[in-house]
Amino acid sequence: xxxxxxxxIVIVGAGPAGIRAAVTLIExxxxxxxxxxxxxxxxxxxxxxxxxxxxxxxxxxxxxxxxARALHAHFDRLAEERRLTYCARSSVIATHGGRLHVLGExxxxxxxxxxxxxxxxxADRVAPVPGWQSAGVYSLGAAQIxxxxxxxALGRRIVLMGxxxxxxxxxxxLLKAGADVAAVLDTSPWRQQMRGLWQLAARPIVALxxxxxxxxLGGRYHAGVALxxxxxxxxxxxxxxxxxxxxxxxxxxxxxxxMGWHLRAETHLADLAGCAFTxxxxxxxxxxxxxxxxxxxxxxxxxxDGVRLLGADGAEIAGRLAAAACLADxxxxxxxxxxxxxxxxxxxxxxxxxxxxxxxxxxxxxxxxDDAIVCRCENVTAGAVRESADFGGGEANRVKSLxxxxxxxxxxxxxxxxxxxxVAAQAGCAPGAVGRFRGQAPVRPAPxxxxxxxx
Numbered sequence: 001x002x003x004x005x006x007x008x009i010v011i012v013g014a015g016p017a018g019i020r021a022a023v024t025l026i027e028x029x030x031x032x033x034x035x036x037x038x039x040x041x042x043x044x045x046x047x048x049x050x051x052x053x054x055x056x057x058x059x060x061x062x063x064x065x066x067x068a069r070a071l072h073a074h075f076d077r078l079a080e081e082r083r084l085t086y087c088a089r090s091s092v093i094a095t096h097g098g099r100l101h102v103l104g105e106x107x108x109x110x111x112x113x114x115x116x117x118x119x120x121x122x123a124d125r126v127a128p129v130p131g132w133q134s135a136g137v138y139s140l141g142a143a144q145i146x147x148x149x150x151x152x153a154l155g156r157r158i159v160l161m162g163x164x165x166x167x168x169x170x171x172x173x174l175l176k177a178g179a180d181v182a183a184v185l186d187t188s189p190w191r192q193q194m195r196g197l198w199q200l201a202a203r204p205i206v207a208l209x210x211x212x213x214x215x216x217l218g219g220r221y222h223a224g225v226a227l228x229x230x231x232x233x234x235x236x237x238x239x240x241x242x243x244x245x246x247x248x249x250x251x252x253x254x255x256x257x258x259m260g261w262h263l264r265a266e267t268h269l270a271d272l273a274g275c276a277f278t279x280x281x282x283x284x285x286x287x288x289x290x291x292x293x294x295x296x297x298x299x300x301x302x303x304x305d306g307v308r309l310l311g312a313d314g315a316e317i318a319g320r321l322a323a324a325a326c327l328a329d330x331x332x333x334x335x336x337x338x339x340x341x342x343x344x345x346x347x348x349x350x351x352x353x354x355x356x357x358x359x360x361x362x363x364x365x366x367x368x369x370d371d372a373i374v375c376r377c378e379n380v381t382a383g384a385v386r387e388s389a390d391f392g393g394g395e396a397n398r399v400k401s402l403x404x405x406x407x408x409x410x411x412x413x414x415x416x417x418x419x420x421x422x423v424a425a426q427a428g429c430a431p432g433a434v435g436r437f438r439g440q441a442p443v444r445p446a447p448x449x450x451x452x453x454x455x
Contacts, residue, residue: 009116015119
């Protein structure tokens, strides 16, 4: 097949999954188009700082520095050799009928595709805490981005809260960089964390590495806490009120709070591409349905944390699998990936262990006071969600229409999971029965001028 008759394969996302998918296709003689929002490839986990940044890869990526260097160098070489088309600083804001609407520095352009690989990754999964709408409250990912990309901490005295590996990692990274981390508060009690141990043993080195990071936190780390209130004044956050595992009330002065409960798959484009979804009880979120190779139907393939929350190593494998599935469906020779499938099963066991050990705080969310803000974009309270659930019959999109929860610029990325918990509690059903917010374009805020060709 000549280059002119080769199918047009577009990959959205240039993190570990997108990079490995591109490499696999190139090795098969194809020329993929890679679209990514970053200024250079690497994704969130291997995010690259701007030119002239003084911190080394070892300081940025720690034990993963060698992997990051290798991925960056491989992708950069392929781009320089023009074996792929790389659209950096570009965001896919809609897809329909085999076409992507891409917002870049020159406005919106339409890119057609024959096959589409979505490697859109994941973002912070946050849960509302009274006062979280105050200035000075960030996600853990935002704190990590500021540290990696700018070399700064987002506060002079920092409290981190939530649960999961990212909580420990960001705390250790901030401490190593010289930041003043006053406390790291984990809502998962020790007993719950122990329940995931046998599955976490699927990756003993990674588990031990996490324990070593936890040890660096020392007495700053507290498990099994209850989060009560983020206090603030006109200038922003002033303190966090919480209870320790023994029920004693604590007040920790701070001017910055970082929060996050593991990750939330980024699925908006998968939704617009027509993928089917299923509610995962353990992860407590809706995830796209695919086969083991990442096939989602209609020429769409999914890879990475946008479909399975398996981390960077799992994302690389998923990228190769999705590309191999694409090649096979095109009738082209595909590499044998039986070893990758076996490793994927092991990573899946480990990920399930994480989900068990560091669960989404559903009971904390359901117990929110009525005046607590759930949707920060639209200033919607927990009471308004509950009231709308009574009128909306316990269905997510009816509640969305009535209360405006999830109708702001983030399109429910921060509030949907909490809103569903509240609706389910009010309706007396499981969260999976409530449904999910329908996706809509544009999936990112876009200036009207971009559509008019004015930049």
